[in-house]
Amino acid sequence: MNCMTLNIRCIGEEAKIKWVRKLKQVHKANFVGIQETQITNFERIDVNGCWGSLDFDFEGVNSSGDTILANIYGPHSLGEQKRLWHELSAIKEAKPGNWTIFGDFNVVRRAEERFNSNFCPASAKHFNKFIQETELQDLRMGGEIYTYMSRVGAKLSKIDRFLACSNFLSAFRSLAVTAHPRELSDHSPVTLISTSSDFGPPPFKLFNSWLLQEGFDYIVKKAWAEFHGYGNLDAYLAAKLRFLKNEIKVWKKKSDEKANQEILKIKSEVAGIEKAAESRLLSDQELEARN
Known part of the structure; x- marks a missing residue:
């Protein structure tokens, strides 16, 4: 089982829907599990767009989840945090199983998990006590600090x-938790990967948006005119279409590489600024560039 958690504002924006779908697919x-505290009507979230197909089911809950896979958005105040830990402990005790609890807990476990941010020893103490008493393990995380x-x-x-509890860890022995770069949210998408599957190369798909890209018309006309084949009409047409498909794939790869270079340049600049923020205060110019 592969899981992902992400706290993201304005999930209704098309760019963020596409980003969530891309993360899910990659x-x-x-x-x-998505945490979005600004939306109370879950029907306003384009779940189909986030998932990328109709083969799914979903449920929206307010602030807590009564399920073996518990998607959490933790409160900020100490009193509400203690109440949440108590309720989760009671639910877990009443419902044995392969428990994994994930999300935005709004609390850290130790001082070094904050930088340029206030650390609350009392919040950390009660959070660590909850983890210890419920016999959960904080899965080691790679990627972003x-x-x-x-x-x-x-x-x-x-x-x-x-x-995760010991039952979950026994059921899924090969686990990797990774915090990925923050792109369209102030939170990192965090994934839990237990297995990897190889279904072969993806099928060729042509999207309407390609028709509007520079160079598409040219490559189609060029490939259609340059093809030379033989055989009966059906075989000739099939071979010509395969040739056209391969030429489009080559064009698309080059086009994407050019666009990705520009995107990577911007991401690299933002990542450099965020990495610098882990060891020093950012200048006003750097804060403006990041935003």
């Missing part, structure tokens, strides 16, 4: 994570 996620970076002041913290 990491082959079987379960996606901090999973959250505030838009104002560049405050960093590791508040998104996966917690």
Whole structure:
């Protein structure tokens, strides 16, 4: 089972829907937990767009989840946090199973999980007590050091994570938790990958948007005119279409490489700024460039 958690504002924006769908597809996620505190009507979320197909089911809950796969958005105040830990402990005790609890807990476990951000020893103490008493394990995370970076002041913290019980770890022995770069959210998407599957190369698909890209008309006309074949009409047409498909694939690859170079350049600049924020305060110019 592959899981992903992401706290993201304005999930209704098309660019963010596409980003979630891309993350789900790239990491082959079987379960996606999204925390969006600004939306109370879950029907406003384009779940189909986020998932990328009709082969799914979903449920929306407010702030907590009564399920073996628990998607959490933790409160900020200490009192509400203690109440949540108590309720989760009771639910877990009443419902044995392969538990994994993940999401934005809005609390860290130790001081070094914050940078340029206030550490609350009491919140950490009660969070660690909850983890110990429920016999959960904080799965080791690779990738980004901090999973959250505030838009104002560049405050960093590791508040998104996966917690799993021993039953879950026994059922899924090969696990990898990774915090990925923050792109369209102030939180990192965090994935839990247990297996990898290879279904071979993806089938060729031609999208309407390609028709509007520079060079598409030219490559189609060029390939159609340059093809030389033989055989009966059916075989000739099939061979010509295969030739056209391969030429389009070559053109698309080059076109994507050019676009990706520009995207990677921007991402590299932003990543450099965020990496610098882990060891020093950012200048106003750097904060403006990041945003």
